[in-house]
Amino acid sequence: MPRAASRRATETTCAQVRECPDRRARLDRLRDHIAALEGEGVGQIRTLARLNAPEAPVSGLAANDDPLAVFRAQAGLHDLRPDSYLDAPAAYVFAACWLARLPGDRPLVWVRARGDTRLDFGAPCPDGLAELGLDPARLIRVEARAGADALWAMEEALNAGAFVLGEAGLARSYDLTASRRLHRAARESGGQVLVVRAHDADGTSAALTRWRLASMPGAAAPWRGAGGLPGLGSLRLRAVLERRRGGAPASFEMEWEDDAVRSLEPAALAGRAPQALAS
Amino acid sequence: MSLPRWPVERLRPSPADSVERPFVLTQTGAGGERLYALTPAAEAARLSVGMGVADARALAPALQARAADPEADRAALKRFARWAGRFSPWTAPDPGLPGLDGVLLDVSGCAGVFGGEDQLLTRLVNETRALGLTATAAAAPTLGLAWALARFAAPDTARAWVSVDGVGATLPGLPVEALRIGETAAKLKRFGLKRVADLQALPRASLAKRFGLELVRRLDQASGQERESLTPLSPQADLRARVRFAEPLQTLDAITAAAGDATARLCQALEQEGLGVTRLRITLYRVDGQARNVLIGVAAPSRDPDHLKRLLKERLARASIDIGFGVDLVEAGAALARRLDHAQGDMASTGVEGAEAARLADRLNARLGADVVQHPRPQNSHLPERAASWSPHGEGVTWPQRAERRPLLILDRPEPAEAVAEIPDGPPRRFTWRRVRHDVKRAEGPERLAPEWWRAPAGAGPGLTRDYFRVETDAGRRFWLYRDGLYASETMQPAWFVHGAG
Known part of the structure; x- marks a missing residue:
């Protein structure tokens, strides 16, 4: 900057x-x-920037601010849902970005639900987390069976004061009562729990917000690329806020600024010591 | 303690039943099946060990016979010795020839708890007999003498007790079989040496020459001139606390509560010693002579009764425990303990410190099974699947900064995909994975990773080089694919795999 x-x-x-x-x-x-x-610079925490203005402006938000900050500020339960089966990784990326921007260095408990084929796109990769700005040393992976065991593990983790990213796929045990319990546990510990559900899951939930995530084609980075194809620009997501307690729905298109070239503005060069320039 | 009828009585726990019909165990010996162990009813019918089964049936037509299983007898005796742990922390099974089975207990320092050796022996014998076992017990300063007294002196009195001064007076009067010498006893008897006194009268050198050093050693052990100690089942004399009930507990809730009480007492003892358990052992002693151990692992040393009670509850709920006829004694022991100094946490801190994370791991492990909680650990490998390992302990990890870009999600094992790509090393243009076709619009790569030939088994070749590509499809979805093998130099038809997403 x-x-x-x-x-x-x-x-x-x-x-x-x-x-x-x-x-x-x-x-x-x-x-x-x-x-x-x-966090400015390469390989560190980068901001989720807003591409388009939300359809309904969120109150209490500065123009350049992160549009999600107001939601992140509330302790409690947030539901995430991919738009389609193949968008599940986008939901995880959204969740990781969300958690990376939370203050403090609480442990991050990732509760995986074994045997949930809808969300089976692999285990969290520590180096990938580090790329999104989360210290992998904070990560605790819990391999639970889908259903009641996974929900119980999430609640225990919240009671212990951790941030939780839980997988609840199609689990029928994740109902209004279970989500209320999770929400209460999160509120009491001042923590957050993001529950990723399957794209075709339904049922009620006591979550503060419910998001539907989809990937979007990102900008091209033609100076990279391979075999005649341009390289990958910033990651883009469409986040639709479907439900929100005490608020109107909204829709965001977001871009994860991770482009090293664009971050390296002339200011960084100007700040360098003269010897370094000479050599 | 001697259990002369162990093999038959362990199968027939109710004494009333065995009175009516003679019951024997048989074993294949010289000339067919021979009797191996008898009930009192069978002995009353003038049967004896070693008799042929056919002869025995002639004498006692109502005879019930079953094949003996010495292995199972020994295993059962070991379980029984564990049960006897309610009288002393140091117990060991002592299987012997038929009629000489027993359990050894080192009661040094335990008698005070029961109100003296007499009380202890009475209680031991009574509780064992209540299980339907014929038992006699003796206490003596040496293992050998106790063994001898329990088998050869006690049958009259059911128990015997010899103090240190009494060894010299008691030992000479015992028969030579009492020296635990097996076959040698018969040999001695042929020479007219019937009592220990007869042996003691002879010069040691000639005894050793004729009957072997074993005899002299056993003699010394019985008289206390040579030291002998038992090898206990649970080798460490650890801290333990117990709760005893007059009426056996029948429900899991009651047992959990009792185990919680025992744990709370154990924690007081730990507090005094400045220790914390890393493995808690709960032993449930059943009224029918069985004992069950339940082990609970704790990540960081702890003596917090509330925390341990919670773990206990989860663990007992998960363990399938056969309560049988009830549990009348619950014991909590520190199977593994480490020094734990007083520590005071920061009450204002809201973040989870190491202790809180360790507690969480304990609780999750206790309910969901071991190895459920995993922490990443950086490894010195450039292969993505080996760059991080998962371990149950997460202390002191500093993640290295790596220049390579990795996806957020990585598949445990790469999944094959069908891809269309330019040869020799172009990125994929289209690929089909999990039956969905993707058109690639953006691609970066290749990141070429050589196989770790030093890990490959001998003679298997170095493996294939991988070319990794980060791609984005027309819908903006990001995948991480690799081509397995270099075109032409390693393979003519390289396969494609999807390894990550996001």
């Missing part, structure tokens, strides 16, 4: 911090900002 821009961002943040009602919210705000400042 160029220096002038970062100073501007700091000023707006300071103004926001002063407006925050209690100490805790203020601290969180500052932490977020520092993380954003430190």
Whole structure:
């Protein structure tokens, strides 16, 4: 981030911090900002940027801010659902980005439901997590049987104060009661639980928000690429907020800024020591 | 303690039943099936060990016979010795020739708990007899003497007790069989040496010369001149706490509560010693002479009764426990313990520290089974499937920064795909995976990974080089594919595999 821009961002943040009602919210705000400042650059935490304005503007959101911050700020249960079978990886990417932006370094418990073919796109790859900005050392993988065991493991993990990413596929045991339990456990520990469901799962849930995720063709990066095909640009997702407690549905198109070339702005060159330039 | 009728009585636990019909166990010996072990009723019918089955049937027409199974007898005796752990932490089965089976208990320091050796022996014999076993017991300063007394002196009194001063007076009066010398006893008797006193009168050198060193050694062991100790079933004299009930517990809930009480007491003892358990053992002693061990692993040393009780509850609910006729003694033992100093957590911290994560792992493991909780560990390998390993312990991991780009999800084993690609090393243009066809719009690669030839089995060749491509389909879905083998140099028809997504 160029220096002038970062100073501007700091000023707006300071103004926001002063407006925050209690100490805790203020601290969180500052932490977020520092993380954003430190996270600039290649191979570190990058921001989920909004491509298009949401159909219904979310209140309390600065123009350049992460559109999901307001949802992430609420402790509780969030449901994720891929748009189709093949979009399940997109749902996981969305969940990982979501968790990566949560403040603090609580353990991240990934509860896998064995025998759930709808969501079987493989185990979390620690290096892949690191790429999305999550420290793999925080990851705890739990291999439970699909259904009640997996839900129980999620609840235990929440009670222990962890962030949880759970797979609940088509599990019929994930109903209103089970989701209420998870939500309550998450609220009490101030944690978050993201439950990934199968694309064709139905049933009610006590989640704060319910998202439907789909992949979108990303921009091309022609300077990379292989065999005449352009390279992969930033990852794009369409996140449809289908349901939201006490709010209207919305739809976002998001891009995960991970392009090393675009992040390397001239400012980084200008900041380099003269010797380095000479050599 | 001697159990002279162990093989028959372990099969016939109810004494009332065996009184009516003679019951014997048989074993194939010289000239056909021969009697191996008898009930009192069979002995009353003038049957004896070693008699042929046909002869025995002539004497006692109502005879019930069954083939003996010495292996099973021994295994059952081991279980019984574990049950006898309620009297002493150091117990061992002592299988012998027919009629000489028994259980050894080292009761040093245990008598005080029961109110003296007399009380202990009375209780031991009574509780064993309540199981329908013929039992006699003796306590003595040496193992050999206790063994001898239980078998050769106690039958009159059912129990015998000899103090340290009494060894010299008791031993000479015993028959020579009491020295645990097997066949040698018959030999000695042919020479007219019937009592231990007769042996003690002879010079040791000539005894050793004629009858072997074993005899002298056994003599020394009985008299306490040579040290002998038993090899106990549970070798460590660990900390343990127990809860005893007058009425046997019949329900799992009651047993869980009792085990919780025992654990709470154990935790007090651990607190005093400054220890924490890493493996908790719950032993359930059943009224019918069985004992069941349940082990509970703990990730970090703990002496927190609430935490251990929760683990216990999960573990007992999962273990299929046969309560039988009830459980009358529950014991909690620290099977493995480590030093645990007092630590005070930061009460204000909301994050999960190592201790909390370890507790979570314990709870999950106790209910869902071992190895359910896994932490990633970086490995020194460039192959994606080996770059990280999963282990149950997650302390002290620092993840290295790696330059290679990896997908978020990685398949445990790569799945074959049909791909159309340019030869020799172009990216895939189209591929079909899990019966869905994808058109590739963006691709990056190849990232060429050489096989780890040093891991390949001898003679199997180095393996195939992989060319990894990151691709994005027309719908924006991202996959991670590889071509297995270099075209022309390694294979003419390279196969394609999907290894990751996202």
